[in-house]
Amino acid sequence: MFTGSTQMALDGKGRLAIPARLRERLTASCAGHLVLTADPTSGCLLLYPYPEWERVASRLNALPSLDPIAKELKRLVIGSAEEVDPDSAGRILVNPMLRRFAKLEKSVALVGQGEKFEIWDDATWQGLFEQAAQFPQLLANAARDGTLSEGLKGFSL
Secondary structure: OEOOEEEEEEOOOOEEEOOHHHHHHHHHHHOOOEEEEEOOOOOOEEEEEHHHHHHHHHHHHOOOOOOHHHHHHHHHHHHOOEEEOOOOOOEEEOOHHHHHHOOOOOEEEEEEOEOOEEEEEHHHHHHHHHHHHHHHHHHHHHHHHOOOOOOOOOOOO
16 A cells, blocks of 8 residues: 655656655566556546556446546546556656646655555645645535535544
């Protein structure tokens, strides 16, 4: 399971160095074979170990091809997916199209999300993290107006 966040820098060629502590785990779980793709719901990038990506891609491909929203989701997520393997220095290349999509310049945040990572522009990530202070009110509002999902009712940390 991947957790926590790390602030990093893209080099001049658009490469991102995976931290050594994560490289070891990725090598053990997937021989370092990764997939990088766009996240249409948030505007960041998603970095999957290849076995986890296969599960996600299978679920995406099972969506109905005549559903216009499913079609757009597949087009963006699968169409922008790129297999990446760290080089000898542990860096992966983030192609220009994906860098533009996520508005990545120099400073980025690698954020663990359990079975995958999110890659954010660092300033955007910092802003989202600061907004977390408003989460209790958001939760209370959702509970009050009945929009709290069943999965969150009774959930506790």
